[in-house]
Amino acid sequence: MRIACRARWIGGTLGFWCLALPFMAGPLPAGEGExxxxxxxxxxxxxxxxxxxxxxxxxxxxxxxxxxxxxxxxxxxxxxxxxxxxxxxxxxxxxxxxxxxxxxxxxxxxxxxxxxxxxxxxxxxxxxxxxxxxxxxxxxxxxxxxxxxxxxxxxxxxxxxxxxxxxxxxxxxxxxxxxxxxxxxxxxxxxxxxxxxxxxxxxxxxxxxxxxxxxxxxxxxxxxxxxxxxxxAHYQAGRVNLFKEYTYPQKAENLRIHTVIAQGTDASFGFSPQQPTRDLPVGAYDLVFALFERATERVYMLKGDKTSFSVDANKEVTVKWGGPIRANFTATAAGPEISLSPPSFVGVAGESYFPSDYRKIPFYGYLNVYQKDRRGNLSDRTENKATDKFPYDANGELKPLVFEYRRNDELQLAIEYRSGILGPVRGERRLSHNPR
Structure with missing residues (x-):
């Protein structure tokens, strides 16, 4: 059962009356006039x-x-x-x-x-x-x-x-x-x-x-x-559950999800693990923002290419989003200098995650060289030649990380971020390097 209420201002006071309705019922019919x-x-x-x-x-x-x-x-x-x-x-x-x-x-x-x-x-x-x-x-x-x-x-x-x-x-x-x-x-x-x-x-x-x-x-x-x-008055609603198919990137104590916002044409509605479901007017929505916090770390999320959903009358809808998180970045070379771009973190629905301040947790880049076997063929084994932290500005935003490498080699460029919210996230790129 669901309790549906109507409200009317009476003598300057907002008064309510309620009826028990079947699950997913919309609001009570309007009375005489709006x-x-x-x-x-x-x-x-x-x-x-x-x-x-x-x-x-x-x-x-x-x-x-x-x-x-x-x-x-x-x-x-x-x-x-x-x-x-x-x-x-x-x-x-x-x-x-x-x-x-x-x-x-x-x-x-x-x-x-x-x-x-x-x-x-x-x-x-x-x-x-x-x-x-x-x-x-x-x-x-x-x-x-x-x-x-x-x-x-x-x-x-x-x-x-x-x-x-x-x-x-x-x-x-x-x-x-x-x-x-x-x-x-x-x-x-x-x-x-x-x-x-x-x-x-x-x-x-x-x-x-x-x-x-x-x-x-x-x-x-x-x-x-x-x-x-x-x-x-006069609207139809469906039920939205934003946590039924959410996968935590990692289980973490003291993790707080402040809000997950579903935005439609006329309104936006906030959800959280404590308030995971809500009846929304029918229409098209998108998962546009979320905010996570654990200890001193904060991460926010923006919509992706698979975060949109539709709410139909008297039906429940869920959205699959969250982990595992992957890291995307680019690696470019100009002479002996190899530049690793600041990464983007992407969830299963294409949603993007952004640490609010990279000063809280160091973010590392690695320059590895693919090794050759006895026949001179490249193997899957790598040897680390350089490791460094990504630099950041006064606002805690990352700058590109630049390595200098002067040999002709097949390189593996990697990044790694050990977040208490996103979990350990790693990304890799292969680069045929010729510094001349």
Whole structure:
């Protein structure tokens, strides 16, 4: 049996009534007319650090807003909301900032003069801030947006990383946390921003969300100061189990899987070993993100070529993913120099795994030479000629590993990573080497 609930706002309170339905049944039929949209205001919540709420944007940085500061100290625009007019009746100017002498200046008050609270030195980890900016929006809303700037491997380039969230409480028992995960000062970017509802695993923001067992339609205002929601009616659902066919790369104590996100057209939903199943509206989905943690090591996962699946009404669907993990890399030669690229780690569904910081666990490369038998023919035996660790940058991202070898030989290039999450992973490539 499955308990299906309907909800309706009555006198400012979200009330529920439930019926026991057969397994996989959809929501109860709508009553007379649709439920009205309910507006709920949010409150700002400052975060102690960026990882207080771990979201996809902290690891997959492709969609995070970037700022490119000229090295000569020229001010540039910081792309954060500045709609409307100021106290002087004039349009609000965009936020400006500059990189000067290993420090960041942001003109937070718009007077074009550096103030004590507008300057932050760049720390050894490449971070500057926090900064508190009075953002304003086209609908007249405004709010303080707190963030820091984090250096990338590109000179003068920084990411805008959120240090705040917006919290809505539709009922006394429910909390909806909105996170501007792409760092543009807007909270309504479907598929890019993040949402955390009660004790559910974090997921990308969508147009639907669960409160308890009830599915709601959701609208988030750009400023994040208000959300609108109403119980969703007239939909069909199927059950998704994301851990029935998941294979752990290795059995590890204290492994935590924070979230596994299934993303569809209208919504994303988070899963975990503690919440492995969920009823989702019918449609096409993809396994787009997962986050693993063990001790000081973190690994995140992005979708592959076999991670998509469809949800059909009143049926259960599973996805085969996980181990064993294989390592892919390229080996190229230019004269005596042989370069091994940073690897990619791939699971059985083609999903890609990325250690968040290679400084935690050393990553090794090997240069081996194939040996010849008594007749001068190449055998499968190899002799190691060089071993070294892959170098990494200030953010813990790998750089290519370069060996120098000056003899004509048939080489085996190998890489090895002994992860507490992915397990021992090894990859090999063969290269006919002629240094001339």
């Amino acid at each position: 439920a009205a949209w309910q507006k709920v205001d949010t409150e700002e919540q400052l975060l102690k650090d960026t990882h207080q709420i771990m979201t996809p944007g902290l690891f997959d940085r492709g969609a995070v807003t970037k700022v490119a500061f000229p090295v000569d100290g020229t001010p540039v625009e910081i792309k954060l909301p500045h709609e409307g007019v100021g106290a002087d009746g004039k349009p609000r100017p965009p936020l400006q900032g500059a990189l000067r002498q290993r420090a960041i200046w942001l003109d937070l008050d718009g007077d074009k003069k550096p103030g004590a609270k507008e300057i932050s030195a760049i720390g050894p980890d490449g971070d500057a801030g926090p900064f508190a900016y009075a953002a304003s929006y086209a609908d007249g809303a405004s709010g303080i947006y707190t963030f820091k700037l984090q250096a990338t491997r590109v000179a003068g380039e920084f990411l805008i990383v959120r240090l705040c969230a917006r919290v809505a409480r539709p009922t006394k028992k429910n909390a909806v946390v909105l996170i501007d995960d792409d760092g543009n000062g807007l909270y309504n970017d479907v598929g890019r921003d993040a949402i955390l509802v009660d004790t559910q695993p974090v997921s990308y923001l969508g147009r639907q969300m669960y409160l308890g067992e009830q599915l709601f339609e959701l609208v988030v205002h750009p400023s994040g100061t208000t959300i609108e929601l109403r119980p969703m």
